[in-house]
Structure formats: structure tokens, C-alpha cells
Amino acid sequence: MxxxxxxxxxxxxxxxxxxxxxxxxxxxxxxxxxxxxxxxxxxxxxxxxxxxxxxxxxxxxxxxxxxxxxxxxxxxxxxxxxxxxxxVRPKGRLRISVPHIVGHNLLMPLLPAFLQQFPEIELDIDFEDRVVDLIGEGIDVAVRSGELADTRLIGHRLGEQHFVVCGSNNYFERYSRPETPADLIRHVCIHFKYPSSGRLAPWSFRSPHTSLSLPESLIFSNTNAGLRAAIDGLGLAHLPVYIAEPAIKIGLIQPVLTKFMVPRGSLSLIWPSNRHLSPKVRTFVDFVITELRANPAIFEAKAV
Known part of the structure; x- marks a missing residue:
């Protein structure tokens, strides 16, 4: 030893x-x-x-x-x-890193059932929008978007990230509905700003609408604030489908330009590349995968 x-x-x-x-x-x-x-x-x-x-x-x-x-x-x-x-029953402290938007809207709803089923696992969750060094910072498992470049890590792809442009009925009564992405230059656009870099997130339109210069009418570093602004009729917001869907279902906002949207990246669960996962990590990974598969609309495009 x-x-x-x-x-x-x-x-x-x-x-x-x-x-x-x-x-x-x-x-x-x-x-x-x-x-x-x-x-x-x-x-x-x-x-x-x-x-x-x-x-x-x-x-x-x-x-x-x-x-x-x-x-x-x-x-x-x-x-x-x-x-x-x-x-051994899975137990011990499990350190997790997750982006704010995913953590609040996809992970948090799963925690009550997880902790009820596995009460001996202690969760230590960091909400981080930066790219975390799992090995250097002692993180057991993380949610990450985009491609996996670090060869020291392995992961499981959860699904593609789909987006939708939404506005409220009140907004559409004051502005005509955009028919193409180019029409957005005459609209109030609500943008998401990455807290870690200050960069504005691009809107997910298919070619040839990928390089539009959109009005920067409102900018938030919080996606839920952008959703709130769209519901209040302040403009059109570009939102992940799983964020917008509950408000769409009850009529608070309506999607537009859906035929022009394309997915932007994917979400994956990742962990250090030990070939056999510890019981607590395997338990968490399997639980999250099973629960998200039970709600496939999270990773589907919004159609009208």
C-alpha cells in the first residue's frame, strides 16, 4: 500500500x-x-x-x-x-459543478427524489459558468456544454441544446411578429451575457442568418431574468427550450421563427477518467440520465 x-x-x-x-x-x-x-x-x-x-x-x-x-x-x-x-451502499460527499442555468432549471428539481433515495450521499454543488478543472479542483462530476477536449475526462452526452425566440402577447400587440431573423433589427432584443466573460450569447439561427447584428436593447447575465423580461412584454428573448416551455404552455409567451432555429452545442455529464466509477458517482450519473430521459422534451426543438 x-x-x-x-x-x-x-x-x-x-x-x-x-x-x-x-x-x-x-x-x-x-x-x-x-x-x-x-x-x-x-x-x-x-x-x-x-x-x-x-x-x-x-x-x-x-x-x-x-x-x-x-x-x-x-x-x-x-x-x-x-x-x-x-x-457498500453509495455514500460520502459528492462534489458537483454545474452551470447556473442547468443547475437551477434541470438539476434542482431532481434533488428531492435523489436525496430521498440515497440519503447517505452528501451533495456539495458549485454553480459555475466557467470551465472548471475537475481534477485540479477535486470535482467528482460536472455538467458541461460543448465538445469534450480534455483527454483526462470521460462523459455521457445528455442531449442537444435547443433554443427558441419568444415574446408576450402584449409585446406582439405593439410590434409586428418577425417573419424572418432579419426582421429582428426592428425589434427589442433581450440578450444573455456570459458572467465569466461578458460575451453575449449568439442566437441560434441556421445559415444564412448566423451573423446578424441584432439590437442590444436589454442585456442580462441571468437567463431567468431574460425570461421574466419577455413575459413582461419588454422584448424578444432567445431562450433554451426547457426554460421557455413552461411559460409557453400557459400562454405567457409565444415562440416565433422556430423554422429558422438550429441546436447550439450539447450538454454532457463528465468525470475524471477512472475506468470504473465510484458507487456515489455512478449512482448520481445513472439517476440524472434516467430522470432526464423520462422528459425528452428538454432536448427537443420547439415546433409551432
Whole structure:
């Protein structure tokens, strides 16, 4: 077990290029990580890292050793997780990262049933619109939009994100309905601003309507505020279908331009690439997938 502890410290330090980062994830001191790596180097008779005052990087021998160590630890974690899963009820603290809009509108409604079914799992949920470093920040599972570029992560695609342009009856009594996206230049447009970057989210029109210069009449960094503004007749909002649908169903807003809309990206559950998930992560992933599949309209286009 002492050897496995040393290998674990080395692999985390290699992946994070930092003794401090590895120590944070492992819950030990950075000096303990450094000592474990030093013992490995003494045993092997080679240097595993190039060290500077700011970072570390693998030597040629270290890179070869890392690949073998990673496979060894994956096999060990597979075996341990399978044994644990067969005899232990899922429990422990589960750290989750989720974008604000998804967390508030898709995840929160699922939590009462999840916690009732798995009361021994403690949820620690960060609402973050930035791209979180799961390994560096000790996150167990996250919801992320777009393509998965980090090879240290694996995931399950939940579905495509569809959007809809909506306005209230009161608004349409004052303004004519747009027939094409180009008509929006004469309308009051409500935009979403990414809190992390300040960039305005593009509207999801098919070509050749992808580069329209729309009026920036109202800008919010909160999607629910944009929905509220549309309901109050302040303008036309570009909203995810699952945000707009409840208000559409009861007639508070109406969709327009639906035949011009295309999906924009997808949502996925992602986690660090241990080949066998811990029981608490597997339980959460399976639960969310099952619940969202039971409501397929979340990931379907809005048609009129």
C-alpha cells in the first residue's frame, strides 16, 4: 500500500504539474508528495521530473513511467471499486459543478427524489459558468456544454441544446411578429451575457442568418431574468427550450421563427477518467440520465 501511495502521488503530480495541486486533491501536504516522488526517484535511480521554481514537467523516463503507473492505478481502482460497489451502499460527499442555468432549471428539481433515495450521499454543488478543472479542483462530476477536449475526462452526452425566440402577447400587440431573423433589427432584443466573460450569447439561427447584428436593447447575465423580461412584454428573448416551455404552455409567451432555429452545442455529464466509477458517482450519473430521459422534451426543438 505504501508503494501505491507513492505511485498515486506521482501520477497526480504529473497530471497537475504541481506538488501543491496534487497535495490538494489527495488531502496531504505538498512536502509529503515531494517526499513520495523523491523515494520513487531513489528507488528507480532516475529523475522523474524537471523542476523549476514555478512548475514541474516529466522527464523522458518520467513520461514512460507515468503511462505504466496510470494503468496500474486504474486496474487497482477498478478492482477496489467493484468490490466496494458489491457490498457498500453509495455514500460520502459528492462534489458537483454545474452551470447556473442547468443547475437551477434541470438539476434542482431532481434533488428531492435523489436525496430521498440515497440519503447517505452528501451533495456539495458549485454553480459555475466557467470551465472548471475537475481534477485540479477535486470535482467528482460536472455538467458541461460543448465538445469534450480534455483527454483526462470521460462523459455521457445528455442531449442537444435547443433554443427558441419568444415574446408576450402584449409585446406582439405593439410590434409586428418577425417573419424572418432579419426582421429582428426592428425589434427589442433581450440578450444573455456570459458572467465569466461578458460575451453575449449568439442566437441560434441556421445559415444564412448566423451573423446578424441584432439590437442590444436589454442585456442580462441571468437567463431567468431574460425570461421574466419577455413575459413582461419588454422584448424578444432567445431562450433554451426547457426554460421557455413552461411559460409557453400557459400562454405567457409565444415562440416565433422556430423554422429558422438550429441546436447550439450539447450538454454532457463528465468525470475524471477512472475506468470504473465510484458507487456515489455512478449512482448520481445513472439517476440524472434516467430522470432526464423520462422528459425528452428538454432536448427537443420547439415546433409551432
Amino acid at each position: 505504501e508503494s501505491l501511495t507513492g505511485l498515486n502521488a506521482f501520477v497526480h503530480a504529473a497530471e497537475l504539474r504541481s506538488y501543491v495541486g496534487a497535495a490538494r486533491v489527495l488531502g496531504i501536504s505538498s512536502s509529503a508528495v515531494a517526499k513520495s516522488v523523491a523515494r520513487l526517484e531513489d528507488d528507480l535511480g532516475v529523475r522523474l521530473f524537471h523542476r523549476t521554481t514555478r512548475s514541474i514537467g516529466l522527464t523522458e523516463e518520467g513520461a514512460v513511467f507515468y503511462e505504466h503507473c496510470k494503468r496500474i492505478l486504474d486496474d487497482f481502482n477498478d478492482a477496489r471499486a467493484m468490490i466496494s460497489a458489491s457490498r
